[in-house]
Amino acid sequence: MAMLDEKLQDTYDDLVRRNPGEDEFHQAALEVLDSLGPVVAKHPHYVDAAIIPRLCEPERQIIFRVPWTDDRGEVQINRGFRVEFSSALGPYKGGLRFHPSVYLGTVKFLGFEQIFKNSLTGLPIGGGKGGSDFDPKGRSDGEVMRFCQSFMTELYRHLGEHTDVPAGDIGVGGRELGYLFGQYKRITNRYESGVLTGKGLAWGGSQVRTEATGYGLVYFVDEMLRSTDGGLDGTRVAVSGSGNVAIFAIEKLQALGAQVVTCSDSSGYVLDEDGIDLDLLKEVKLARRQRISAYVQERPRATLVEKGSVWEVPCDIALPCATQNELNGHDARALVANGCRVVAEGANMPCTPEAIDVLGQGGVAYAPGKAANAGGVATSALEMQQNASRDSWDFAYTQDRLEGIMRRIHRRCLETADEYGQPGDYVAGANIAGFTQVADAMLAMGVV
Numbered sequence: 001m002a003m004l005d006e007k008l009q010d011t012y013d014d015l016v017r018r019n020p021g022e023d024e025f026h027q028a029a030l031e032v033l034d035s036l037g038p039v040v041a042k043h044p045h046y047v048d049a050a051i052i053p054r055l056c057e058p059e060r061q062i063i064f065r066v067p068w069t070d071d072r073g074e075v076q077i078n079r080g081f082r083v084e085f086s087s088a089l090g091p092y093k094g095g096l097r098f099h100p101s102v103y104l105g106t107v108k109f110l111g112f113e114q115i116f117k118n119s120l121t122g123l124p125i126g127g128g129k130g131g132s133d134f135d136p137k138g139r140s141d142g143e144v145m146r147f148c149q150s151f152m153t154e155l156y157r158h159l160g161e162h163t164d165v166p167a168g169d170i171g172v173g174g175r176e177l178g179y180l181f182g183q184y185k186r187i188t189n190r191y192e193s194g195v196l197t198g199k200g201l202a203w204g205g206s207q208v209r210t211e212a213t214g215y216g217l218v219y220f221v222d223e224m225l226r227s228t229d230g231g232l233d234g235t236r237v238a239v240s241g242s243g244n245v246a247i248f249a250i251e252k253l254q255a256l257g258a259q260v261v262t263c264s265d266s267s268g269y270v271l272d273e274d275g276i277d278l279d280l281l282k283e284v285k286l287a288r289r290q291r292i293s294a295y296v297q298e299r300p301r302a303t304l305v306e307k308g309s310v311w312e313v314p315c316d317i318a319l320p321c322a323t324q325n326e327l328n329g330h331d332a333r334a335l336v337a338n339g340c341r342v343v344a345e346g347a348n349m350p351c352t353p354e355a356i357d358v359l360g361q362g363g364v365a366y367a368p369g370k371a372a373n374a375g376g377v378a379t380s381a382l383e384m385q386q387n388a389s390r391d392s393w394d395f396a397y398t399q400d401r402l403e404g405i406m407r408r409i410h411r412r413c414l415e416t417a418d419e420y421g422q423p424g425d426y427v428a429g430a431n432i433a434g435f436t437q438v439a440d441a442m443l444a445m446g447v448v
């Protein structure tokens with residue numbers, strides 16, 4: 001990363017001082033500030049109006065107790081969070097993460113990223129994120145339901161289709177969203193479809209939302225390849241993760257002729273030289289909620305590597321789709337040495353700053369998550385549109401809309417990178433394009 005100019009450095013120092021110990025938030029903020037030097041040089045009025053320090057301070061942060069009773073009758077206590085970062089472009093929008101590692105710094109880094117991602121979609125959504133340190137793994141449906149009901153019993157007062165609209169993220173899928181929506185409806189006595197996205201198709205959900213982040217990622221990668229000389233057909237791809245994003249990225253990759261040879265969870269990675277068997281992966285992960293080792297038991301030619309990094313596997317394209325900081329400098333060096341040409345982030349901030357530098361120096365095209373994984377939240381915004389008009393679109397139409405949005409985000413990144421003298425730099429393009437739209441809206445609205 002380059003040296004920050006003086007004003008941006010002051011903003012960053014202040015952010016670190018005001019948010020001690022929140023390393024991921026510092027990392028996410030530094031990555032954006034690092035891109036903004038040419039923007040503040042060209043538009044000093046952003047500095048005069050303190051747009052950047054204002055964006056670094058969430059509009060509202062909510063932290064609450066979530067008490068619930070487990071199947072043995074014991075009372076459990078978790079902590080709930082919602083960070084409402086920016087409503088300059090629309091209602092706060094962003095997922096909920098249920099994972100034992102969640103703390104305020106996780107939610108803030110995700111919420112901060114979400115501001116620029118949502119802006120890049122070109123749709124009217126602000127940025128926010130939430131979650132809890134609750135671990136759904138190994139919990140019964142009844143326990144998950146009681147936790148979700150308690151979580152919503154506090155959070156509901158901050159939500160609304162015009163105010164704040166959560167969705168899923170790690171550990172929050174259709175089951176959890178159902179319980180959350182049920183409790184919201186019960187407490188408020190309102191069938192307010194637009195208050196959550198990622199809903200089931202029978203009760204206000206949108207076609208393609210389940211697939212959208214993974215499919216959108218693949219459309220973005222397809223554009224990256226087309227803007228050089230190739231396409232996905234015949235490429236060899238390494239994917240990490242085996243959740244919502246990974247599974248539907250694999251599905252679209254296979255449909256477009258790529259050979260996907262890996263997937264992973266926190267217990268290790270699978271190498272399947274015959275290509276990942278998607279039906280089996282869905283059965284193991286979505287239906288049975290098992291560890292990835294169950295895949296290998298039923299697929300004898302595949303191997304499970306428990307100690308090691310999925311990024312050791314030679315590939316043309318690497319798609320980190322699990323979690324933050326899962327691809328470090330060492331992994332990036334292995335990818336470069338093995339001839340990888342493209343890294344695109346399905347997860348949020350999966351590459352460390354060192355990894356991003358190594359990829360850049362190694363000539364690997366690198367797309368940050370705020371651009372490459374924006375298809376999920378974009379389709380959430382399409383779900384909100386359908387809810388607002390009491391309509392329901394078919395799969396093909398919704399998928400076309402998603403594809404168009406991803407191809408436009410790609411173009412916007414490259415055009416903005418060109419405009420600011422950094423051709424081909426997706427990080428600069430995404431950060432600057434995402435930022436300027438929010439900044440202009442904030443300028444128009446005065447000091448609020």
Ligand SMILES: NC(=O)C1=CN([C@@H]2O[C@H](COP(=O)(O)OP(=O)(O)OC[C@H]3O[C@@H](n4cnc5c(N)ncnc54)[C@H](O)[C@@H]3O)[C@@H](O)[C@H]2O)C=CC1
Binds near residue numbers: 171244323
């Ligand atoms: N669901 C969505 O629409 C969107 C999700 N994302 C991001 O994509 C990533 C994955 O989210 P989802 O697929 O929705 O979650 P999920 O809960 O469906 O799946 C997460 C997957 O990552 C794996 N994982 C978690 N920690 C890991 C670790 N330390 N090492 C290896 N594997 C690990 C889990 O085993 C699981 O397979 C997250 O970074 C999330 O923030 C980004 C945009 C939208």
Ligand SMILES: O=C(O)CCC(=O)C(=O)O
Binds near residue numbers: 093
């Ligand atoms: O669909 C949404 O609102 C949230 C998606 C999300 O959490 C993300 O983009 O990281």
